[in-house]
Amino acid sequence: MRSLSTRQIHRRLEKLSARIRPNQNRSFTLEELCWEYWRLDRSGFRALVSRFPEFSVFLSIFEREDAERQGSRALNRRQA
Numbered sequence: 075m076r077s078l079s080t081r082q083i084h085r086r087l088e089k090l091s092a093r094i095r096p097n098q099n100r101s102f103t104l105e106e107l108c109w110e111y112w113r114l115d116r117s118g119f120r121a122l123v124s125r126f127p128e129f130s131v132f133l134s135i136f137e138r139e140d141a142e143r144q145g146s147r148a149l150n151r152r153q154a
Contacts, residue, residue: 108132
């Protein structure tokens with residue numbers, strides 16, 4: 075697993091922020107940026123968490139939400 079420097083992480087978050095707010099008209103919470111990072115690159119976000127354990131709270135939330143979504147989709151398919 076590749077280790078990221080703080081500068082690389084900062085640059086990635088800036089790029090991510092620019093991607094989700096191209097006209098610069100609002101700010102985002104750290105959770106929103108992390109969610110977008112998770113959505114775009116799960117392995118990259120896991121690498122971030124391995125380097126900065128304080129982000130692990132987001133990882134557990136995102137994994138739980140993904141599991142709930144998958145369970146909900148499976149239930150909807152069975153009902154259809």
